[in-house]
Amino acid sequence: MSMSRRQRTRTVRGVQYGVLALVVAAVAFGANWGEIRRAFFDLDVAQAQFPDIITTALVNTVVYTLLGFGFGLALGLILALMRLSSVPPYRWLAIGYIEFFRGVPALLVFIALGFGVPIAFQVVINQYVTVMLALGLVGAAYMAETIRAGIQAVPKGQVEAARSLGMSQGRAMRSIVIPQAFRIVLPPLTNELILLTKDSSLVYLLGLSLGQYELAKFGRDALNENRSLTPILVAGLCYLIITLPLGHLVRRLEARTAKAR
Amino acid sequence: MTKVAGTKADEAAIRVEGLHKSFGDLEVLKGIDFTVSPGEVVCVIGPSGSGKSTLLRCVNLLEEPTAGTVALSGTELTDPDVDIDRVRRRIGMVFQSFNLFPHLSALDNLTIAQRRVLGRTKDEAKRIGRANLLRVGVSEKESAYPAQLSGGQQQRVAIARALSMDPELMLFDEPTSALDPELVGDVLAVMRRLADEGMTMMVVTHEMSFAREVADRVVFMDGGVIVEEGSPSRVIGDPQHQRTRTFLSRVLDPAAAEVTEDGEPPA
Numbered sequence: 001m002s003m004s005r006r007q008r009t010r011t012v013r014g015v016q017y018g019v020l021a022l023v024v025a026a027v028a029f030g031a032n033w034g035e036i037r038r039a040f041f042d043l044d045v046a047q048a049q050f051p052d053i054i055t056t057a058l059v060n061t062v063v064y065t066l067l068g069f070g071f072g073l074a075l076g077l078i079l080a081l082m083r084l085s086s087v088p089p090y091r092w093l094a095i096g097y098i099e100f101f102r103g104v105p106a107l108l109v110f111i112a113l114g115f116g117v118p119i120a121f122q123v124v125i126n127q128y129v130t131v132m133l134a135l136g137l138v139g140a141a142y143m144a145e146t147i148r149a150g151i152q153a154v155p156k157g158q159v160e161a162a163r164s165l166g167m168s169q170g171r172a173m174r175s176i177v178i179p180q181a182f183r184i185v186l187p188p189l190t191n192e193l194i195l196l197t198k199d200s201s202l203v204y205l206l207g208l209s210l211g212q213y214e215l216a217k218f219g220r221d222a223l224n225e226n227r228s229l230t231p232i233l234v235a236g237l238c239y240l241i242i243t244l245p246l247g248h249l250v251r252r253l254e255a256r257t258a259k260a261r
Numbered sequence: 262m263t264k265v266a267g268t269k270a271d272e273a274a275i276r277v278e279g280l281h282k283s284f285g286d287l288e289v290l291k292g293i294d295f296t297v298s299p300g301e302v303v304c305v306i307g308p309s310g311s312g313k314s315t316l317l318r319c320v321n322l323l324e325e326p327t328a329g330t331v332a333l334s335g336t337e338l339t340d341p342d343v344d345i346d347r348v349r350r351r352i353g354m355v356f357q358s359f360n361l362f363p364h365l366s367a368l369d370n371l372t373i374a375q376r377r378v379l380g381r382t383k384d385e386a387k388r389i390g391r392a393n394l395l396r397v398g399v400s401e402k403e404s405a406y407p408a409q410l411s412g413g414q415q416q417r418v419a420i421a422r423a424l425s426m427d428p429e430l431m432l433f434d435e436p437t438s439a440l441d442p443e444l445v446g447d448v449l450a451v452m453r454r455l456a457d458e459g460m461t462m463m464v465v466t467h468e469m470s471f472a473r474e475v476a477d478r479v480v481f482m483d484g485g486v487i488v489e490e491g492s493p494s495r496v497i498g499d500p501q502h503q504r505t506r507t508f509l510s511r512v513l514d515p516a517a518a519e520v521t522e523d524g525e526p527p528a
C-alpha cells in the first residue's frame with residue numbers, strides 16, 4: 001500500500017472536496033427552504049424595517065458608541081497617566097480600577113448603572129448619561145492599558161529633548177509624548193471602537209423609549225412583531241456597515257505604522 | 262581662528278565643583294571640577310564609558326548629580342529651590358541621535374518650545390525659526406518631517422531648534438557619531454561657524470581634527486575623572502599622561518592621523 005506523494009495529495013484533496021459536496025447537497029435537499037426564507041429572508045419584513053432602522057436605530061447605536069468612546073478615551077488617558085505616575089497611590093488606584101473593570105462583565109455594569117444606582121439613590125439619570133458612563137467605564141479600563149503602552153513606546157530621548165528646551169514634565173507630556181503615543185495606538189484604539197460598537201447593544205437592557213432604540217433593541221422588538229428572524233439579520237448587517245469599514249481602517253493604519261518603522 | 266582662552270569674566274558660563282554621579286553602585290563621575298568661560302569652546306574627549314555624556318547631562322540636569330554643584334553664570338542649578346525649566350531654556354542641547362520630534366515638521370520642531378516655553382507669538386516663532394534654519398543651511402526643508410531628512414539635515418535642524426531658544430551656551434553630545442561620514446562635514450561646519458560667532462560651547466566628540474582646530478580647550482576624561490586639560494596643541498599634540506597617549510594613539514590611527522595633519526580648511 002505505498003502511494004507516491006502526488007497520489008497521496010490527490011487522494012486527500014478528493015476526500016476533502018467529497019465531504020464538502022456531501023454537506024452542500026444535504027443542506028440543499030434536506031433543508032426546508034421555504035421555512036428558512038420566511039424566517040430569515042422575508043423581504044416584506046426586511047423592507048418594513050426601513051427607514052427607521054437606519055434613521056433611529058443605526059444613528060442611536062453610533063451616538064451611544066461615540067458617547068461611550070469619548071468618555072472612555074478621556075478617562076482612559078487619565079488612568080494611563082495615573083498608572084505611570086511616580087506617586088504610588090495613583091498607580092494603585094489605576095491598577096485597581098483597570099483590573100476591576102476588565103474583570104467584570106459589561107452587562108453587570110449596565111445593570112448597576114441602569115437599575116442599581118437609580119434604585120439605591122432614588123435618582124433618575126438621563127439614559128444617554130447612563131449609556132455613556134456604562135460603556136465608557138468599561139472601555140476606559142481597556143483603553144488605559146493601550147494608551148499606557150503607547151506612551152511607553154515613545155523613546156526616552158523625546159522627553160529629554162523636550163526638557164532640554166525648557167519644557168516642564170507636563171508640557172513635554174502634552175506637546176511631545178501624547179501626540180506621538182496616540183499615533184502609535186490609533187490601530188488598537190480603533191479596534192476598541194469596534195468592540196464598543198458591539199457592546200452598545202447592551203443598552204437593550206435599559207427601559208428605552210422608542211426614539212432611543214438602538215439596533216439590537218430595534219431588532220428584538222421587530223422580531224416580536226413579525227415572528228421572523230429577518231429584522232435580526234438586518235440589524236446584524238447594519239452593525240457590519242459600521243464595523244467592517246472600521247476593521248478595514250485598522251488594517252490600513254497598521255500597514256502605515258509598519259511602513260513608518 | 263582660535264579665540265583667547267579663558268577671558269577673565271566675572272562669572273564662568275559653567276562652573277562645576279566636586280561633581281559625583283552614581284547609577285546605583287556604579288560610580289560614573291568621581292569628583293569633577295572645571296569651568297567654562299563665556300565664549301569658550303571646550304571639547305571633551307575620552308574612551309567609551311568614561312562618563313563624558315553623563316557629565317554633559319549633569320550640566321543641564323538631565324541627570325541629577327549625586328553630589329557637587331553645577332552653576333550657570335552664577336545660578337546654581339543644583340539648588341533644589343531653582344526652577345530647573347527656567348535654567349534649561351538658557352542651555353541648548355544637541356544629542357547624538359538628533360531626537361527631533363517626528364510628528365512635527367522641521368519648522369514646527371523649532372517653533373514649539375519658542376511658543377510653549379518662551380511665549381513667543383506664532384509669527385515671531387516662525388520668523389526666528391526660519392532665520393535659524395537658514396543659518397544651518399536647511400531652509401528649503403522647513404515643511405519636511407524628520408523622517409524625510411538625511412541624518413546630517415536632521416542634526417542641523419536639531420541645532421537650529423536649540424538656537425531658536427537664544428541659548429547662552431550649547432552642549433553637544435557626539436553630534437556627528439550617528440552620521441554617515443560624508444554628512445559629518447556639514448554639521449561640523451555649522452558648529453565651527455557657531456564657535457566663530459562666539460557661542461559658548463561644550464562638545465563631547467571623537468572628531469580630533471575638530472577639537473584641534475576649533476576648541477579653545479580640550480578636556481580628557483577617563484574613568485570618571487578629568488585626567489588632563491589644556492589647549493588642543495598641548496592635550497592632543499603633546500599629552501602629559503600615559504592614559505591620554507594610549508587613548509589618542511587608538512583614536513588617531515594612521516588613516517585618521519593623516520586627515521588631521523592635512524587639516525580641513527576652516528569654514
Ligand SMILES: Nc1ncnc2c1ncn2[C@@H]1O[C@H](COP(=O)(O)OP(=O)(O)OP(=O)(O)O)[C@@H](O)[C@H]1O
Nearest residue numbers: 284287289307308309310311312313314315316435
Ligand atoms: N542611566 C544609566 N543607568 C545606569 N548606568 C548608566 C546610565 N547612563 C550611563 N551609565 C553608565 O555610566 C558609564 C558612563 O556612561 P557615559 O554614557 O557617560 O559614557 P561616555 O563617556 O559618554 O561613553 P560613550 O563614548 O560610549 O558615549 C557607563 O558605564 C554607562 O554604562
Ligand SMILES: [Mg+2]
Nearest residue numbers: 313314315435
Ligand atoms: Mg556618550
